Amino acid sequence: MRAVDGVSLKLEEGEVLGVVGESGSGKSVTMLALMGLIPFPGRVKADKLIFNGRDLLTISERERRKLTGKDVAMIFQEPMTSLNPSFTIGFQLTETLRLHEGMDRKAARRRAIELLEQVGIPSPESRLSAFPHQMSGGMNQRVMIAMAIACNPKLLIADEPTTALDVTIQAQILDLLMTLQKERDMGLVMITHNMGVVADTAKRVMVMYAGQIMEERSAADLFASPQHPYTAALLAALPERSEGGRLATIPGVVPGLYDRPKGCLFSPRCAYATEHSRHVRPELRPWAGGHIRCHYPLGDPNRTAAIQHDHPIRTETAS
Amino acid sequence: MAAPPFSVLAMLRFILTRVSLIIPTFIGITLLAFFLIRLVPGDPIETLAGERGIDPARHEQLRKEYGFDKPIIVQYGIYLARVLQGDLGKSMITQEPVLNEFRALFPATVELALCAILFALIIGLPAGIIAALRRNSIFDHGVMGISLTGYSMPIFWWGLILILIFSVQFDLTPVSGRIDVLYYIEPTTGFLLIDTLLSEEEGAFWSAVQHLILPTIVLGTVPLAVIARMTRSAMLEVLGEDYIRTAKAKGLSRLRIVALHALRNALIPVVTVIGLQIGVLFTGAILTETIFSWPGVGKWLIDAIFRRDYPVLQGGALLLGVVVMGVNLLVDLAYGLINPRIRHTR
Incomplete structure (x- = not known):
């Protein structure tokens, strides 16, 4: 039973690192x-x-x-x-x-x-x-x-x-x-x-979800162009970024210790989940000056094609 | 660690509040002591006269002498007035002032009670702490099982079993009394353990210790069980608190965390329980003293019940009540000392 898995982090002297994520991440x-x-x-x-x-x-x-x-x-x-x-x-x-x-x-x-x-x-x-x-x-x-x-x-x-x-x-x-x-x-x-x-304090940000690192990049880049759908969803939920009307939410909750999904941990709540991401857990890999754990980073030019190729799952949770 | 200066006033107020609560309790005890005894069937004068009986005229005369002919409320009034003047009356049997008899016998009871509570603390506290630290281990289950047994055991039965095993079967300890009949010890403090040491009589101290062992175990068993269980649960709760995590994050040693940061907080409920056990201890003392013929207040009271010795019963119950109240007051004050939140918020 692993509460936290595959987390790797490095901190230089005098560096400020922000670690974000929902409760239970x-x-x-x-x-x-x-x-x-x-x-x-x-x-x-x-x-x-x-x-x-x-x-x-x-x-x-x-x-x-x-x-x-x-x-x-x-x-x-x-x-x-x-x-x-x-x-x-x-x-x-x-x-x-x-x-x-x-x-x-x-x-x-x-x-x-x-x-x-x-x-x-x-x-x-x-x-x-x-x-x-x-x-x-x-x-x-x-x-x-x-x-x-x-x-x-x-x-x-x-x-x-x-x-x-x-x-x-x-x-x-x-x-x-x-x-x-x-x-x-x-x-x-x-x-x-x-x-x-985090925006006020950190130079570098690590986004965690269900005990794993999802994205890790410099704060400026992360806020300007989030690469992980989860990061993007977190940012979209900020009141400052809402475009009138209701605040954006991420449907569902963080999976518990015993009901973690088989593939990408975020896939049950991800708007871009595919058959592939439901079954294969992505590795943390270098991406855009940081690291990411996602099959289809938002900044990937071939993203739409890849999602189409892997049979996207469109459920009500996708918003 | 010096107490902060502004808390002295708060502490004083805390003490005064606690002390003022004594007055209604005291009146309550006199009421109970007086009326409960009169609910017991049996006429004291007939008991006094014994099997030979007494002629009606003399009976009437004695009733008047003791004031039993007056209405019961008036009797209570007279009794209360005398008590407030420090007069507890004379034993109907020995004609000795109740206070004197009590004073002569009380040290024996205190000695036994102190040994019992010390026994309970010395074993119960560490057992509870270790059980909490080794939660769900064999030690933990063992301690909890044994203490449940100890708590559920009737004192008189436990006493008799111990006498059967240690005194009768193995001849390790004496059956009854405070000291071997060979010794005569002049009562200086009334505490035999101290008096025998002062007397410099060879073997007397050891004899007194031997006589104390079984009664101490018997009387201390219930408090021991309660203290061990309470310490364990309080410790378990405290060890899960955030400030224990803080203490760990400070890099303190495990010993310091447990013995200082955790124990200090875990002791708060334990001290309360100890206070409650003091009352139980005196009840237990009555049974224990009877089993071991321990010449203390408990045995004196039991004898008084059989003789319908009203003054002794009333006086004894009242004095014991006052003692329990005093001890509880001390416990409350100790509670205020170890728990700063009590000291400041009231």
């Missing part, structure tokens, strides 16, 4: 696997997992933990539940510093105040003794960010960092993340199902 699981946070009995079977020149698959659990939280950090969707309710902000923040940087109590406290300042928390000193339930969601997410950047990570993975927040706060948190990313030149993976967020 495997965005978070991929990143949790990267962090080594897959809960038992899940397992990660990758061919290569290299961070900063070190193979994460061969180093010991202990070595791995030295990297986790220090060089690779992660922030999560739900700030209110992602902080431990029984400990103060100060305790949770200094814990990382004392563990990874070996700071003493005083130094860690000073650094914690600095960090809270950097993430824009007013009167940081008094906040150290506050508990998570005494602060708002936005403030808690700032604390999560402060915790994540505490040890100057080279890579920060943000798993839908703004989804649970107020719209007004969302922009602030995104701004904060982008500012910190530029200041520190750290790699940032922004997981989101919000195309708008």
Whole structure:
């Protein structure tokens, strides 16, 4: 049983990668696997997992933990539940510093105040003794960010960092993340199902569907001319791109773990599905400056002929 | 970790609220202690007189002396007034003040109850934690099966079985009492484990320990089962929380995640359960003390029931009630200490 399959990604130093897809498309699981946070009995079977020149698959659990939280950090969707309710902000923040940087109590406290300042928390000193339930969601997410950047990570993975927040706060948190990313030149993976967020932040975008990469290209190209029907459908569903009337939708839902189709995973919902694509799963292949997993990329000049040749399936789902 | 300064006031208010709840509870206990005992059939004066009987004139005189001739409401009023002045009356049998008898016997019960709850905690907490960490393993199923058995077992039967096996069959532990008759220990603290150590009498401490083993196991079994099950389920729930994932993402060691981040939160419901178990513990103590002839408050109360010793029953029930209330108050305060959300939101 494979929740996520055939995902391959590469991130340069200081690069911002957007990972998009509907709920259940495997965005978070991929990143949790990267962090080594897959809960038992899940397992990660990758061919290569290299961070900063070190193979994460061969180093010991202990070595791995030295990297986790220090060089690779992660922030999560739900700030209110992602902080431990029984400990103060100060305790949770200094814990990382004392563990990874070996700071003493005083130094860690000073650094914690600095960090809270950097993430824009007013009167940081008094906040150290506050508990998570005494602060708002936005403030808690700032604390999560402060915790994540505490040890100057080279890579920060943000798993839908703004989804649970107020719209007004969302922009602030995104701004904060982008500012910190530029200041520190750290790699940032922004997981989101919000195309708008990706457009604002990412240089490169990876579109995931049912645990597979569907398309992966530079953000500018992807938004200008999507190559995968799924990407095109996602973009068409953006309110900014709707041409009056109803918003476009993609019929159906992401297949679950046990009911994945035989051929192309997107074929049951694809407007251009054919007999061929229903039975043969496409490979991820280089295409138009990126990668794509589709038999009939939208930019392919021979596309219509190929679809006709493979017996197109016209169902009601095609819109 | 120092508590934040602004929470001191909140904590004080929390304590005051809890303490003020004691007054209605106290009145409730006096009502129950007074009226329930009078619902038990049997005339105390006839029981006092024994099989020889008593002539009607003397009977009437004694009824007057004890105030049993007055309307029951008036009797309650007099009783309550005396209780509030700290007078719990005298035993009808021994003529000793109830408070003195209670004071002499209570340490034995506390010693047994403390050992039982410690026994339950020392085994129950780790068992529950390990069962949660090794969910669905043989250990987990074993612990849960055994604790269900322990929880369902009648105390008196369990006590008798243990006596049969360990005392009668294998002669490993004494059958009854607190200490071997060879020793006389001057009660300094009332806790034999401490007094025997102070007395420096050879073998006395070991004898006291041996006498404690079986009653501790018998009395601690139900709390042990409850604590193990509660710890397991609380731990399982907490381990699935988002903040545990955060702790892992920080690169903390597994030990630190379990023993600090998870346990601190899992203890909140466990502490509540421990508080509830304290009441159960005293009920259990009455049975356990009777089985093992443990000279504590429980056995004293059972004897008082058979003698229809109203003052002892009323006083004993009231005092035990107050003790349970006090312990529950402490548990509530401990609860406030480990759960910051309680401390601040009320």
